[in-house]
Amino acid sequence: KTFKWASQGEISTWDIHSQNNALQNGIHAYVYESLVYYNSKTFEVEPQLATAWSNVSPTQVRFTLRRGVKFHDGSDFTADDAVYSIQRAMAKTSNYGPYVQGIERVTKVDAHTIDVFLKAPNPVLLRQMTELRMMSKAWAEKNRSVEPFDMKGKDENFAHRNAMGTGPFTLQSWQPDVRMVLKRNPNWWGEMDGNVTEIVYTPIKSGATRIAALLSGEVDMVLDPAPQDLPRLRANGDIKVIDGLENRTIFLGMDQFRDELVGSNVKGKNPLKDVRVRKALYQAIDVDALTRNILRGLGKPAGTLVAPQVAGWTEGVGKRFPYDVEASKKLLAEAGYGDGFEVDFACPNNRYISDEAICQAITAMWARVGVKAKLRTLPTVTYFPMIQRSEASIYMLGWGVPTFDGLYSLQSLVRSVGTGGDGNYNVGKYSNERMDYLVDRIKVETDAPVRARMMTEALQLSNDTVSHIPLYDQVIPWAMKKNVDMVHRADNRVDIRTVKIQ
Amino acid sequence: MLAFILRRLAQAVIVMVTVAFISFMLFQFVGDPVVFLLGQDATPEQIVEMRAALGLDQPFIVQFWHFLVNAAQGEFGLSLRQGAKVSRLIAERFPATLELALAAAFIALLVGVPMGVYAALKRGTFLSQVFMTLSLLGVSLPTFLIGILLILVFSVTLGWFPSYGRGPTTDLGWWSTGLLTAKGWHHLVLPAVTLAIFQLTLIMRLVRAEMLEVLRTDYIKFARARGLTDRAIHFGHALKNTLVPVMTITGLQIGGLIAFAIITETVFQWPGMGLLFIQAVTFADIPVMAAYLCLIALIFVVINLVVDLLYFAVDPRLRVSGKGGGH
Amino acid sequence: MNAAARPLVQAHDLAKTFDVSAPWLNRVLERRPRTLLQAVDGVSFEIERGQTLALVGESGCGKSTVARLLVGLYAPTRGSFFFDGEDAHAAFKGSNARAMRRRIQMIFQDPYASLNPRWKVADIIAEPLREHGILTDKAALAERVGQLLQSVGLSPQDMAKYPHQFSGGQRQRISIARALATEPEFLVCDEPTSALDVSVQAQVLNIMKDLQRKQGLTYLFISHNLAVVRHVSDRVGVMYLGRLVELADKQRLFSAPRHPYTRMLLDAIPKMHDTGHARTPVQGEVPNPLNPPSGCAFNPRCPFANERCRKERPQLLDDGHGTRVACHAVEEGRVDMPAAAA
Amino acid sequence: MMHTLSRWYDSDVAHSFRTSPVAIVAAIIALVCVVCALFAGWVAPHNPFDLSTLELGDARLPPAWIEGGTTKYLLGTDDQGRDILSALIYGARISLVVGLASVVLSVVVGVGLGLWAGFAGGWVDGVLMRLCDVMLSFPAILIALLIAGVGRAVFPNAPDSLAFGVLILSISLTGWVQYARTVRGSTLVERNKEYVQAARVTGVAPLRIMRRHVLPNVLGPVMVLATIQVATAIITEATLSFLGVGAPPTSPSLGTLIRVGNDYLFSGEWWITVFPGVMLVLIALSVNLLGDWLRDALNPRLR
Amino acid sequence: MSLLEVQNLIVEFPGRRGTLRALDDVSFSIAAGEILGVVGESGAGKSLTGASIIGLLEPPGRVAGGQILLEGQRIDNLGHEQMRHIRGRRIGAIFQDPLTSLNPLYTVGQQLTETIRTHLPVSAAEARARAVQLLKDTGIPAAEQRIDHYPHQFSGGMRQRVVIALALAAEPQLIVADEPTTALDVSIQAQIIQLLKNICKTRGAAVMLITHDMGVIAETCDRVAVMYAGRVAEIGPVHEVINQPAHPYTAGLMASIPDMDSERERLNQIDGAMPRLNAIPRGCAFNPRCPQVFDRCRVERPDLMPAGATRAACWLHAADRKEAA
Ligand SMILES: Nc1ncnc2c1ncn2[C@@H]1O[C@H](COP(=O)(O)OP(=O)(O)OP(=O)(O)O)[C@@H](O)[C@H]1O
Ligand SMILES: Nc1ncnc2c1ncn2[C@@H]1O[C@H](COP(=O)(O)OP(=O)(O)OP(=O)(O)O)[C@@H](O)[C@H]1O
Ligand SMILES: [Mg+2]
């Protein structure tokens, strides 16, 4: 059966180590496989090209490779390929840094065994390994694609437009922005739950057109329908919408380091440094109204920086401060801002679901307690560099956790700015000694329960100090024809192995 | 003649360099591609390193100079978004845009010219009033709205035409055409109509206005006095003279069509240069933007040249070299 | 020479060349030289105060160019123009340009184009007055404009009208009134009546004559129409292809034309009262001014032309009777004298 | 005053206006739009720009005559609970301001440069006309897109008014070329007319001739172009908004309203798109019709 | 029987301030082979008369009364298509400006053969041969080559010849020439008039020659009609009209022409201006400017009446008055 699906984005290369982009990684996985992979339903790490793994020492992990796996060109998948692929991901021109971080070197033990040596004990190694896909060494060498394709260079490499892996599908054709066709690989080692023999992927940039294509039956599934179209789609007898929680939390960050805010009417001090003000802003937001009226159910109010699937989350830490205008006004008055104040507020307008509308509504809610937020919305390309220069007093950010591990968020968002990814998105420069201590401990702690407890404590600390204003966890809707069945994955990936078409 | 073409080419180079220069001046502000290249996990050090590697940290003059030097060698670098060679990307997209623009131009001309002629000859009749008012509607509706309405009506509700894409294409050498299959034509209809509507109204109004002027000239009066048939007067004499000024505008409009295609292509996911450009803008893909803008400038200049050459073909007064003739 | 005896207008060897070359690149590629058009080539004449000199000649012979040289619309390529003993072109550039402009005015051919359609007559006529700071007071201006209108036979009430509300003859009178506003001494009239029909033409010509009588104006009068020229002028210059070929008193020119071209022109005038008589048209076509014939420019059409005419350019020479002619044939006596001159 | 009024009433243009129902209807529509826009504060039932009055719970209510609608919001509400009617009135104000201001700006620039080029000739003319060529080979939306993008990036903290300034600037920067060309063309014709030469012979200074004589006589086609350009500018603003660089979302123009509404075409909440669309078409149509009529009325040969 | 007979022609322009009567009761006739000159002040209605005859009045102008007969057949009420067969075939026309009368985009030959083949059943080759002959007849040297040239390659005088050739292409019986020489140089003017005269004599066509130039009229015409304010003021043999004008307007017109033969300090002028069409005075239209005006002129409108050798619309020549005198 042919499965035609569409979403807004287009992948930019078939070179698996060249760029790190969620949609692209998902599609690469049809052709290239990694040693281990998430189970689509449980999100536990399960074997793929490796059948088993064990810790030889805290810094040496041994993987046993699956036998009898063949590349699309018929050659065998061996330890050489595995070692080569991981080294390729570690190359200078690779953008896979985050997934090889902490790996020191990889060695071949025998034809079907490899060892991965770590710089320090790494509790999330396996989760990183889910994104390290395997490429044939011989093929790469033959086709001058040994190094990952360099975006800065002047020439394309072969692997940019061609793909050859061990996966369930082979790349048939790819015309960027037009269509991509993949055919079922009859020699695949694994077993399919689904019955798809051909995949046609089309990027359709305009949201309305995407829905039109689904409604007129030109595609079977749309990955990213707009929230406002969902009621209509749900009401349509030929279409169904499945949704699920994404492990991405949307929150607002605040400038907590400047002594005076840029673009505010409060002079000589920074109201956002005052935890009462931050809490007042928090409590002035009616998240239920946002998720109900603007997201139409595509968001679940969140109480902390990570979603429930992420290790470290607990019922308790996920509880929100209540929406309470009176309390908010009172807090503001206590902090000395009874008449409110002006503050700059920046939002992306094409990054998250209905981001612009959400920010508008929040602006309106703050207006009720007297805080005049001056909203500006920017496209992603200009928005991110801008907030990274810490130019926004209040900014919106969404943080997904591909590793399903709280550290990923804590290190980037609330750890004081430092080196090696510490606080790299802590652009409001929140800083708390206890927090830094906890994060540094979590990094190296390998005892899972202890680690989880520390992460919960860190999250609770973040909640208590209102380091950020968590808003909601994004719920991702997928719209498809009635005759299509699939498993909704929390990382927003279409797992083709589960797609069934009647 | 040769001098004329040479002058135009020199002018083309100047125009293109200026366009490139302005573009580079502006690119400083369109955003930072590094965010996309590195993803959200990047550390500040990586970002700095990447920017340096891409040369983005240099002043725009330097970037511009590199661009010029490379462009002079026919080298536009790699797209930051797609990693492919810009020249290759543009070459791949060019046929789609050109086919779309030409189809739209054809529709606009084939419908617009007769409507304009009719409105001029039958000035004041009910039908010509209707044409004039309808044409205004074409000017007043934004293209994107027209496109989406067409999709809503003709593909979702009626299901007559596909809503997106170009359909199957056939490769003729490096040129990929959608015009060899019925399906390709099928896909072309809605986008071409959307793109044509604005130009159509423009051409129609222009033809009408010019025709009214021409119909008042002495040679038309004299042609009537000679007892020529209405057909000969209207289509032989009046229309031909009308076409001279109409040509210039139409020529510029085709250039405009290619540029306007940005919106149509976005709405219909038509894989042309406009779509490439708009995605480059959202990605701050500087090499693609620069090359696209230069190409558009080139197209404009070429079209101007072609129009001027057509002038030579149509208007014998221009054919003699120098001034000559009466005074 | 005292001031009274000196002619008011002295043009000496005036010439104007227009560059009508193709663009530079074309010339380089096609290896063509610059194309220069000698519109006026060495014209000299004088006009006494209170007199009228008429210039006649075929279309394109350079009459208007001479007129524009005199009023400073063009700068001469060569030669000089002295007005009342003063170098006018130097004056036009210098500090007392205004004073000079005040004294020389021009009346244009087309009564429809020479008045700004968006201005009221009052403003049109008052413009030179304001410009030269002669009058600034509103009431005084209005009065003066009224006077001027009256002097050309219009009513002061016409001030409030726009040009399109007047007929051709009336418009031409308005132009005259405007030209007279600064009380000039010298009026250059470039075909002032050729766009008008005979009865209106008579009105305009009469006014011009009356003004000359009353105010002692000096005219340079340009026309195709020899009958009109004969009526208004004291002296007549005949131009051919940018050169003056004959310059004489009106009487002599009409009764005893010397230059073969002048004769042809006179022969071409339709005779009003000889109905049905064919006249002799001037033979041949006007040569291309970009590529004039060598020697005497008239030689291809001239019945008396010989080798010398084709080679050597004739000078304007006095024939001893007050007529100045540029013709080898006349100089050599190859042309038979008309009866009246004998 | 009375005098000029009665003269205007008597003129041919006024007469052709009175006898052209199309022109009258267009003028009425335009007038209503302008009045609404000018007195938006009094005319509109709500103030859509005052965020504290927005009630998220009222989002996406249908127009009053449809089930579920209330008379509080005659034409329904949008996704933020904004009253569409009020948003239309306020949005029309922004659109008209942007349209008019950008046209005025491009007229001033274009006419000035066109006059200069036509009158000075020589290299000034050459340079200015090449500049026009460059501008022409930059499609209008592209320039506007780039400039608006740049403006936003350069003044990220700018108040809304500055954002509009950038918008107006970017639209006018592409608009002036047409005027410059037209005016230069007519100036070349006009400056050789005898009345200009008469002024030169009188000794009037060139600048003065340009301003007092030539300018009024080349303004005719400019006026016609300008009326049409108002509509075009409004649509350009809408298109820019579609491409993401239009008016700020908290004070939406008609274009922004349509862009936002665009997303609701398939969701059944048609009023969010349709009313702003109709409003835009009405404005554009009436201005265009007026321009058209003016063109015919000002052309004496068509009378 | 005369070739063309114009009887009581009235032409009106309906306008918003009432209807303008631009031609009022114009009558005259032209015999075959005759040249009729038409003179009069600008705006007198000369061109309108010509336009009515060839049926090319520009809307909103219309023939509101009277009739036009060509060889006894009425042509003013013919349908569009029938009139087209008369235009060019039986009535030719020449307009003032040779620069603008020819379509710049077609060669002279194309325009000639097109006209010939529209009216005559000939082959393309025959039409071309005929076109070459026509150009030769009108005195264009090297006609075989020039026929493939474009109008702009001809000089003004030659272009006017081409226009004449076009008007003659289908051998019309009548040619309406509306100021054919005004745009031309004096010297070329003489050539064109000569040509027109020759052609009419050799082909026996009648000509209606509209002009301002009395000299041209004197030289060319058999009879002349003087028009004033949309009416014929006087009509008669050319020598008589010029030398013994019967109508005071004609007399004034003749007197205001500068004369080559006599010296006068002032030209005679007719004071005042022709009335506007919407303000034509009662009675004789000329009465406010007429030096010999008397009471009857102000009330009653004169028709053409015999006055010596000509016919004039002037009460001075009324039968009763003459008797009284
Ligand atoms: N500005 C100019 N540039 C180039 N050539 C010019 C210019 N003005 C006049 N000429 C040329 O100079 C020659 C003389 O022109 P001018 O206008 O003086 O003739 P004219 O005797 O006044 O003719 P007419 O009787 O038709 O008015 C003509 O060949 C004309 O083409
Ligand atoms: N379209 C029109 N509308 C109104 N009046 C018109 C129109 N055309 C001509 N007339 C009037 O009809 C009258 C006669 O015009 P006509 O063109 O016949 O004059 P003419 O004698 O040929 O003058 P000229 O010598 O200037 O060519 C004029 O007063 C003119 O104003
Ligand atoms: Mg002249």
Ligand SMILES: [Mg+2]
């Ligand atoms: Mg006429």
Ligand code: NI
């Ligand atoms: Ni006699």
